[in-house]
Amino acid sequence: MTGTSSVELPRSVRLALWLTAASRRGGPGAPSDHAERVVAAVGGDDEPHDLHEPGVEVPETGPAAFLGSDGSAFRQQVERWIAGGCAAVALVPPPGDASGLPAMVPDRAVEAGECVLLTCGTRHAVAVPEIVEFGSVWERGHCVTWHVTETGPWAPRFFEAVGTLADAENAMRHAVIQATGALVDLDVAQWREEAAREIDHLRSGLVPAWDLPEDVPHRNVQVLTTAARLRAIVALAAQDDGGATNLWQSDQRSTALREVERAARRALSAATFLPADDVDVTHL
Structure with a gap:
């Protein structure tokens, strides 16, 4: 670990910045083109990010639990967010510390120490990354699954927790x-x-x-x-x-x-x- 290699941004920070920018960006390119750019920037060296659909059970054992995602579900969700003119911010609380956080933030986000708050039109949601490390200290990889749940308007509570x-x-x-x-x-x-x-x-x-x-x-x-x-x-x-x-x-x-x-x-x-x-x- 040398230079600035250890200076990293949480995935929620990267996703919030790229979603907001892509949603505002006009000019050439359909939402699908912009989604590809967002997914690449957020994923970095990770395995393709996955999306957990509400109500769909995640396998804990058996072959399905070890199959890598092709990233299509997450990419399609990002495309929908961009097409809906999404605005997004990140919350990066200390893991396990819910003090000062909006009540709408789920326990999963408190445990993860990060999440993204989103507004697309009249709909509001929170996206939380579940990050699993694998490999050795010399070559470490990450599998990331985003859990998305709907919530209410978040802006007043966000500014109460974070400020300007x-x-x-x-x-x-x-x-x-x-x-x-x-x-x-x-x-x-x-x-x-x-x-x-x-x-x-x-x-x-x-x-x-x-x-x-x-x-x-x-x-x-x-x-x-x-x-x-x-x-x-x-x-x-x-x-x-x-x-x-x-x-x-x-x-x-x-x-x-x-x-x-x-x-x-x-x-x-x-x-x-x-x-x-x-x-x-x-x-x-």
Whole structure:
């Protein structure tokens, strides 16, 4: 793991950004053409993403449980979303933490730590990725199944939970300032050599080579980059106790890391909202 390889965006963030952009995009190309582009950008190196239809039982054992999806069901759903002029945002809560989340967010999303809220015309839904890893540490793969359920209007509750992009930026900046003492005083001289090298890369300011829609505002990209970079640093720092020498220091360090992670997740969510001049967000 070198350079910015560990700076990744959750699949829900990628799907929300690409769905909104593709739904607004005019010019050549039918919804099916745009859907292919969205699926490719969201899937990355994953196996073809699958879609779980409500009411359809998922096999847990037997040959059917191990058959890979060809991606057609998910691709067709993306096409329907685009054709319906879909607006989408992502929620990226800490896994298992439902505090501050809209009541409509299902338990599955809380467990996954991410979901997409969608509005297509007068219909609203939430899509949650179920991610299963396979392979070895040298060659790891991912199978992703999206679970989609209908819900009610989500905009007011989304903004109550996440706030504006400026709110999220301020919260992230404040969390970093508050955590600086704990992370620097306890960690800098104590990080493992390989982790220290990766931290230097993450601090270098290099922009990750993400596949994002070209019409995502520069400010949103900056927030996404900062938040993803902070999450990568937290993940490295959380692998051990750094320079903590007792239980109190370890607890202080863990608390600081959690607050940075929480603020970064909130910023990722806020940066997926791409307002359009002709959209009344109160009716999403």
